[in-house]
Amino acid sequence: MAESESQERNYDNMERMMDHSRDLEELLDQMEKNTVQATWMTYNLVAIRTNPDLANAMMHLEDAFLRCKEQVEKKWQETLMESRGEGQKKE
Structure with missing residues (x-):
């Protein structure tokens, strides 16, 4: 019994x-x-601090990205509105 409890x-x-x-x-x-x-x-911080042009390039890329994102969202909204309009016409 004790052996079983021990195991x-x-x-x-x-x-x-x-x-x-x-x-x-x-x-x-x-x-x-x-x-x-x-x-x-x-590594990224060191690279940016040692090369100021890199920081400027990153800011330029971020601005371009935000403009692109804005355009995509605008087009998406237009497409969504068009598809809703067509859906209402069919009904």
Whole structure:
């Protein structure tokens, strides 16, 4: 009887250790991802600070992107309104 309880405790302990091991592995994976992301952010900051033209180019690209996004949204709204209008005509 005592041996059976001992084996049960050992099994429970092993199960807990496996869970902790999995949790630790997940934490390490997340830490690795965060480290890589921080490294890239640092690299980008250094690149921008050492080359002011790059910052200007990034601002230009952002402006172009926003203008493009605005046009796409406008066209989407026009298309949506046209399709609603056609749907009402058919009914």
